[in-house]
Amino acid sequence: MTRLPSRPNLDWKDDGTPVATAFDDVYFSRSDGLEETRAVFFRACGLPDRWRDEKSFTIAELGFGTGLNFLALVDLWLGSERRSDGWLDFLTVEKHPMAAEDARRSLARWPELKIYADQLLASWPEQTIGLQRIVFPQWRISLSIFIGDAADWFNLVDFKADAWFLDGFAPAKNEAMWSEDILKGLGDHAKPGCLVGTYTVAGHVRRGLAAAGFEVSKQPGFGRKRERLEAIYPDNAPCDPQPDIFLRHVPKREIERVIVMGAGIGGASVARQFAEAGLSVTVIDRAEGPASGASGNPYGLVMPRLDAADTPQARFLIQSYLYALSFYAQYAPDFAHEVSVTQVPQSDAEIKRFSKLAEDPPLNDGRLSFSDEEPVSLIHHGAALVEPAKLVAALLDHPSIDCRWNQSVETLEAICGKSDEKTLIVISAGHLISGLLPEMAEWIAGKTGQVELAESVSEDKEALAIASGSYALRKGGDLLFGATFEGFEGDAPAVTGEARTHNIEALGSLAPDWAGTLVEAQLVSRASVRATTPDRFPIAGCWFDRSETLLNLAPLQHGAPVKGGAVSDGDVYVIAGLGARGFTFAPLLADLIVSQALGRPLPLARSEQEIVSPVRFLVRAIRKGQITD
Numbered sequence: 001m002t003r004l005p006s007r008p009n010l011d012w013k014d015d016g017t018p019v020a021t022a023f024d025d026v027y028f029s030r031s032d033g034l035e036e037t038r039a040v041f042f043r044a045c046g047l048p049d050r051w052r053d054e055k056s057f058t059i060a061e062l063g064f065g066t067g068l069n070f071l072a073l074v075d076l077w078l079g080s081e082r083r084s085d086g087w088l089d090f091l092t093v094e095k096h097p098m099a100a101e102d103a104r105r106s107l108a109r110w111p112e113l114k115i116y117a118d119q120l121l122a123s124w125p126e127q128t129i130g131l132q133r134i135v136f137p138q139w140r141i142s143l144s145i146f147i148g149d150a151a152d153w154f155n156l157v158d159f160k161a162d163a164w165f166l167d168g169f170a171p172a173k174n175e176a177m178w179s180e181d182i183l184k185g186l187g188d189h190a191k192p193g194c195l196v197g198t199y200t201v202a203g204h205v206r207r208g209l210a211a212a213g214f215e216v217s218k219q220p221g222f223g224r225k226r227e228r229l230e231a232i233y234p235d236n237a238p239c240d241p242q243p244d245i246f247l248r249h250v251p252k253r254e255i256e257r258v259i260v261m262g263a264g265i266g267g268a269s270v271a272r273q274f275a276e277a278g279l280s281v282t283v284i285d286r287a288e289g290p291a292s293g294a295s296g297n298p299y300g301l302v303m304p305r306l307d308a309a310d311t312p313q314a315r316f317l318i319q320s321y322l323y324a325l326s327f328y329a330q331y332a333p334d335f336a337h338e339v340s341v342t343q344v345p346q347s348d349a350e351i352k353r354f355s356k357l358a359e360d361p362p363l364n365d366g367r368l369s370f371s372d373e374e375p376v377s378l379i380h381h382g383a384a385l386v387e388p389a390k391l392v393a394a395l396l397d398h399p400s401i402d403c404r405w406n407q408s409v410e411t412l413e414a415i416c417g418k419s420d421e422k423t424l425i426v427i428s429a430g431h432l433i434s435g436l437l438p439e440m441a442e443w444i445a446g447k448t449g450q451v452e453l454a455e456s457v458s459e460d461k462e463a464l465a466i467a468s469g470s471y472a473l474r475k476g477g478d479l480l481f482g483a484t485f486e487g488f489e490g491d492a493p494a495v496t497g498e499a500r501t502h503n504i505e506a507l508g509s510l511a512p513d514w515a516g517t518l519v520e521a522q523l524v525s526r527a528s529v530r531a532t533t534p535d536r537f538p539i540a541g542c543w544f545d546r547s548e549t550l551l552n553l554a555p556l557q558h559g560a561p562v563k564g565g566a567v568s569d570g571d572v573y574v575i576a577g578l579g580a581r582g583f584t585f586a587p588l589l590a591d592l593i594v595s596q597a598l599g600r601p602l603p604l605a606r607s608e609q610e611i612v613s614p615v616r617f618l619v620r621a622i623r624k625g626q627i628t629d
């Protein structure tokens with residue numbers, strides 16, 4: 001099987017209805033797909049009444065297809081009575097993602113949805129495997145689509161839905177989508193009181209839903225169908241939560257305010273997302289303005305690190321990249337410029353990795369192509385060249401965000417003392433985080449990175465970039481290159497001549513033509529400290545109580561099962577260890593934090609959340625028997 005998910009083969013009926021030839025079935029009713037959606041799914045699930053008083057409502061769907069159900073739902077949500085701070089999460093799965101142009105053609109028959117369809121099509125899911133989250137703050141809706149098989153979705157992703165739309169083609173034409181396991185998975189992913197709608201009344205679907213714990217009833221059908229099904233997951237359905245070792249879910253609490261410590265890209269991404277969610281946010285930084293530390297280089301690149309195999313790490317890296325691109329396009333488009341980055345292999349291992357990627361690419365050729373020469377280079381299309389300080393300032397420019405500059409916070413207690421139980425604290429203080437959370441010192445190390453800027457060296461104003469360990473980019477006639485990656489000690493990072501020489505040499509081999517335009521006297525160097533972790537993945541999520549967590553997780557040392565998971569009171573969150581990829585990682589990690597804090601479905605699959613969980617180093621140390629206290 002290839003890593004790139006396959007597009008569906010389509011036939012088109014005369015009236016414009018798409019048919020999936022592999023299933024010999026239509027994507028929606030030919031009599032009126034939109035009316036069918038309303039009758040079969042919305043009515044069965046008690047919408048819109050059920051979300052009227054809810055702060056957060058989650059709907060899940062089997063089969064995203066053309067996005068018609070989603071768009072009809074957007075229309076219903078926006079026209080309905082609901083809380084001004086309410087948020088809708090729509091979770092869906094799709095094994096054969098359509099191309100945007102095919103979806104456009106399918107949806108063209110409903111001009112009343114065009115205004116929403118255009119916005120969906122502009123952020124249409126990428127053709128890559130795994131979970132993608134696409135946020136529509138203008139509607140207060142997040143769309144989380146798992147590209148892959150529904151069975152894998154249920155195994156890999158945790159969530160509980162308030163309503164389920166079962167829309168996976170007719171059971172006779174697509175048995176796999178209605179298997180016993182899938183129907184059981186619906187129960188595992190249903191909240192008490194969850195309502196289910198579907199057009200089929202097939203006997204094995206009714207029996208499977210009943211076996212999964214649902215109470216099922218037949219209702220009059222839509223169009224030519226005599227009957228349809230409704231089901232409810234009982235309020236008193238048994239629930240058997242597993243110990244939450246990696247602190248995926250956090251105790252629910254009422255939050256009104258958020259204090260974010262640190263105004264770099266991590267803090268700004270978190271602050272903006274909480275503000276968009278409707279909370280008031282205070283950002284505190286000891287500097288005079290935004291992005292004074294590692295986030296403050298004159299230019300930066302947002303580009304993916306691609307792994308040769310499909311692992312949770314690889315998925316996380318791709319997802320964070322895609323999330324960052326759309327986040328900046330939404331909130332700071334003037335400071336994130338589209339660029340193609342050529343990535344040249346820097347070692348034999350990388351030559352092998354790039355060749356494997358060329359054989360089985362994880363992204364389509366609109367995002368990733370390969371040079372014809374040997375060794376093969378990667379070309380990342382539609383990556384971003386960012387202007388960090390301006391971008392961070394744009395993220396913080398929101399009426400609900402209040403920035404306090406020149407304020408140094410020495411201890412966590414100092415800030416906790418000033419907050420109340422409705423205030424949440426997020427620490428995003430780069431390598432300085434250990435000053436506030438001493439346990440972080442074990443896991444966060446500072447590394448100095450120095451870059452060189454030469455202004456106005458070219459008439460060519462276009463954005464261009466090339467990378468190979470080090471990188472060089474041009475924008476508006478300026479040239480920026482670097483960066484070094486050295487151990488850091490002391491109070492402040494220092495610019496050194498040695499680092500400059502290293503950077504100039506690296507530019508000479510990476511882009512000799514560009515190096516030729518340099519006059520060294522014009523160079524301005526900048527050094528900053530990047531916070532890195534032992535496994536090079538960032539840390540994001542709710543902070544935990546070390547001693548209580550140790551008590552619960554101690555049996556892991558002997559490979560024994562645990563009864564309780566990591567322990568937290570849910571009032572402090574961290575975003576740390578962003579290394580040299582802060583602008584790529586921060587937006588998705590910020591969504592993770594906001595989703596955890598507000599009790600919404602997470603944007604990461606279980607194994608991906610474990611990769612960034614603040615508890616992971618402790619869990620590894622326990623398993624290795626390295627914890628003595």
Ligand code: SAM
Pocket residue numbers: 008020026027028061062063064065066067068069070093094095096097148149150151167168169174176177
């Ligand atoms: N809800 C869609 C809409 O609004 O356009 C229509 C969905 S269509 C009836 C069924 C969808 O299920 C197709 O897009 C198909 O590719 C997808 N599908 C079929 N089998 C699947 C599976 N095993 N896992 C995930 N998706 C699957």
